[in-house]
Amino acid sequence: MSRVVFVLVPGVHLLDLSGPAQVFDTARDLGQPYELTYVAERELVPSAQGLTLNARTRWPATGPDDLVVVPGWRSSPPHDGPEPGPHALERLCAHHAAGGTVAGVCAGALALGRAGLLDGRRCTTHHELQDELAARHPRATVVRDVLFTADERVVTSAGIASGIDLALHLLAVRHGPALAARVARNMVVFARRNGHEPQAGVMLRHRSHPDDVVHRVQDLIDARFAEPLSLTYLALTAQVSERTLTRLFTRATGGLTPLRYQQALRLERAEHLIGQGSTVEAAAREVGFDDARMLRRLRARAL
Incomplete structure (x- = not known):
């Protein structure tokens, strides 16, 4: 405890x-x-x-x-x-x-x-x-x-x-973005303020919307961002078509598709691990990438 x-x-x-x-x-x-x-x-x-x-x-x-x-x-x-x-x-x-x-x-x-x-x-x-x-x-x-x-x-x-x-x-x-998202949702504080601090987090920056369908999909991605999650699976979970999910998700998050949102979560977690002394290769495996090349590309793109 x-x-x-x-x-x-x-x-x-x-x-x-x-x-x-x-x-x-x-x-x-x-x-x-x-x-x-x-x-x-x-x-x-x-x-x-x-x-x-x-x-x-x-x-x-x-x-x-x-x-x-x-x-x-x-x-x-x-x-x-x-x-x-x-x-x-x-x-x-x-x-x-x-x-x-x-x-x-x-x-x-x-x-x-x-x-x-x-x-x-x-x-x-x-x-x-x-x-x-x-x-x-x-x-x-x-x-x-x-x-x-x-x-x-x-x-x-x-x-x-x-x-x-x-x-x-x-x-x-301490526990990952999924728990923080559940707590925020329980407290009805989706309209998060975050300034320019990176500690505000990917999950918090893209929760400032009222769309419950998108929140449910984000809950799933937050909890399982290191796993392969196809658009088909996410749409079935949300009980909407793939096209509708993409449209709703992009509108609610300011331009992110579900895949881009998942990649952003992976990148953020990997950066935290690297900051704690992990190698790029180990961090890539931890967050669900098959190898470190994709992580390096995402890091370079972010810079």
Whole structure:
């Protein structure tokens, strides 16, 4: 079982917290063994929106497969309000040092900075806090006008609704795009915003449409992108003709055929594997290509 620990401070923004929490809770409903835990310095935590939350004051044990998330809080100039205390910062550092992933939503990036986790890394936060983040942590690279960044198991997002984008990205990296697609569909967040960040993913970039036939076919391709999937088989599954499926799919995804969509998923997964140290040949086999020549052609085309 993987644990997701949310670190709460007084004035926490509900959507900074509830968006990512809903993503992982939905993944749990779909069969992934996630346990959600909420910690704070005091048991009662007032939110920025007036709702008081209950949290535990003792941190659970965490391992490399666990995630620690710091949701944002109400922070107005001069931004001298409550922030996570020394114990929480120590736990953030220790968790990351042990191989775990840490995430900051909105002002949560300030906490990661205070813990020393942003030095030499790319990060982002809400646009109203970006100047302050850059001033506080000059060794960090603050990326502006993006929804989220991920750099060596340190993930930050612009905040508010973008915490959902961050959490779906983490699901896609951990479990593949098919689960992230199912969670997004369950949460009715097809109209995804993705900026220019490559972490947004092929699946997320082409889910911003209401066509249920195309969503069903995408669900199938997302789950089995490494397998041969003929247009005939996809059309039979969708109970439409091949010509109709191609027309609907191309219109919904902005010009992609089902085959091109599958190739894009394979390429994205292969690039991730190569980035983790896999050879081109091994990555090609892993994502379903008979040999590496097609993968090399697709990579060259993308460049």
